[in-house]
Amino acid sequence: MxxxxxxxxxxxxxxxxxxxxxxxxxxxxxxxxxxxxxxxxxxxxxxxxxxxxxxxxxxxxxxxxxxxxxxxxxxKFKLHEINVRFSNTSSDKLSNLTKLHLTKAVEDDLEHLIGEDTETIAKSHALLVQAIENKIFELDDEQKYEVQIDHLYLYTGILRIYISAHNVE
Structure with a gap:
């Protein structure tokens, strides 16, 4: 095919x-x-x-x-610095070295607050005042001091405390 x-x-x-x-x-x-x-x-x-x-x-x-x-x-809202100063009323009675040791002792006592929120510190300021005022600070020369807080200021990152000290007998 x-x-x-x-x-x-x-x-x-x-x-x-x-x-x-x-x-x-x-x-x-x-x-x-x-x-x-x-x-x-x-x-x-x-x-x-x-x-x-x-x-x-x-x-x-x-x-x-x-x-x-x-x-x-x-x-701004965290605590960066703690300043402790003596108020003018109690500064006449104590020596400068004693004042320096007391301010350093109070700052060391409050050192754990650095880095905390200022709101938390502001809410517990009464507890903070009582903790400082009820503590007796003993210095190198065997003298005991009681600290009283005159003013407490809390800025954005600074806690400023004005204190007066009295010798405890």
């Missing part, structure tokens, strides 16, 4: 040539439209990535500013 020689007929040749040319034109159209759509998507993705980078930078700046503000706020 033999295949009929259809390649010699002009109608079939035109049909197959039209199919081949249509296929080539269709494939070119598909590539052109797909390329345009792909190019639009690439531009859109690049634009969105640039926006994401900008938003990340803005977010980083804002969060770093917030973190700095929070750290400064936390530092």
């Amino acid at each position: 033999r295949i009929p020689p259809l390649y010699q007929r002009k109608g079939y040749q035109r049909f197959f040539a039209g199919v081949a040319i249509g296929f080539i034109i269709g494939w070119a159209f598909f590539l052109f439209q797909g390329g345009l759509a792909h190019e639009k998507l690439i531009h859109k993705i690049a634009k969105l990535q640039a926006e994401i980078i900008d938003y990340k930078k803005k977010n980083e700046i804002l969060t770093s500013d917030d973190e700095k503000a929070n750290e400064e706020l936390a530092k």
Whole structure:
């Protein structure tokens, strides 16, 4: 059996040539439209990535500013320093060395408060006053002193205490 020689007929040749040319034109159209759509998507993705980078930078700046503000706020509300000073009324009776030793003893007694919240210290200031006033400080020269708090000031990071001392016999 033999295949009929259809390649010699002009109608079939035109049909197959039209199919081949249509296929080539269709494939070119598909590539052109797909390329345009792909190019639009690439531009859109690049634009969105640039926006994401900008938003990340803005977010980083804002969060770093917030973190700095929070750290400064936390530092403000924590106790950093304790100053003990003698009030003017009791400073005439004691020597300077005794005053120095008493202020150092009171500061050492309150040293555990450094780093605490000022709000907590403010709430328990009565307990703080009683703890200092009820303690008897014994110095190197075997003399015992009782300290009385005249004023207590609590600033943002500083606790300032004005005391007067009396010799306990």
